[in-house]
Amino acid sequence: xxxxxxxxxxxxxxxxxxxxxxxxxxxxxxxxxxxxxxxxxxxxxxxxxxxxxxxxxxxxxxxxxxxxxxxxxxxxxxxxxxxxxxxxxxxxxxxxxxxxxxxxxxxxxxxxxxxxxxxxxxxxxxxxxxxxxxxxxxxxxxxxxxxxxxxxxxxxxxxxxxxxxxxxxxxxxxxxxxxxxxxxxxxxxxxxxxxxxxxxxxxxxxxxxxxxxxxxxxxxxxxxxxxxxxxxxxxxx
Numbered sequence: 733x734x735x736x737x738x739x740x741x742x743x744x745x746x747x748x749x750x751x752x753x754x755x756x757x758x759x760x761x762x763x764x765x766x767x768x769x770x771x772x773x774x775x776x777x778x779x780x781x782x783x784x785x786x787x788x789x790x791x792x793x794x795x796x797x798x799x800x801x802x803x804x805x806x807x808x809x810x811x812x813x814x815x816x817x818x819x820x821x822x823x824x825x826x827x828x829x830x831x832x833x834x835x836x837x838x839x840x841x842x843x844x845x846x847x848x849x850x851x852x853x854x855x856x857x858x859x860x861x862x863x864x865x866x867x868x869x870x871x872x873x874x875x876x877x878x879x880x881x882x883x884x885x886x887x888x889x890x891x892x893x894x895x896x897x898x899x900x901x902x903x904x905x906x907x908x909x910x911x912x913x914x915x916x917x918x919x920x921x922x923x924x925x926x927x928x929x930x931x932x933x934x935x936x937x938x939x940x941x942x943x944x945x946x947x948x949x950x951x952x953x954x955x956x957x958x959x960x961x962x963x964x965x966x967x968x969x
Contacts, residue, residue, distance in 0.1 A: 768806050768816075771796040776817045780862030784814060784870045784877060814877050818884055822863060825854045826888045833895050840900030841958060845950045847896060848922070852946055856926055864923075865930040890915055897957075906957045914957075921949045 774795035778787045789810055793803045807813040829847055836843045855861055863881075871878035893915045900906030928940055 767796070767798060767802070769820075771798065771803055771806060771813070772816050772820050775813050776821055776859075776863075779814065779817060779866055780859050783866050784810070784874055789813070811876055815880055815884075818863060818881060821860050822855065822885055825851075825860070826885060826892065828854075829892050830888070833892055833899065840896065840903060840905040841954050843896060843899070844954065844957070847892075848950055849946055851922060852925070852942060856922065856929070857942060861926045861929060864926055868927070890919070893918060900957065905959060907959055909957070918953060
């Protein structure tokens, strides 16, 4: 994510003035403020490439262009750095989905399709999906990070889908279903697509087309959710 490799100011160099002549903050001060983001970006890249266990803090520091001691000024340990990565890279996407469900003006069917397609565009098809793979692969060995990911991402994602389903039911668009059970059923195909992308996809000659997969999933799900009269009004067969 971070393409540059910044360096610390030379040892023994005189401190620059605290305010630049044009009123802007001097470069050294801006660099200090940017360091946490640079370290988080470096950690994100290494977590996705190597996994949690194989990522070393000294490698994160080197990738970010700082000393290991500097990294410890901002993050107490690797677990805290991982939490920062999740909060910077994935939690904002959950925030956007929450806001969409809260303020969406269209039908619940259209909202469902936008949420599912948007999830793939913002997470599934990007390097963010590597974080989900990491958690699934290493949860047994690192239950603390799995519990954190569950509370910050999975639990909130589940609540968002439940609100979407409740919205459709209250508006008379969706059938009355067991919301918790249906939420789990709806999440399963999305997880399968991530697992496929990061496991079998690189070695199989017949890949899954994510767009076609998601369109089929949305169509299949809505035919199970929509009240028959609403489905006909929406043009569903």
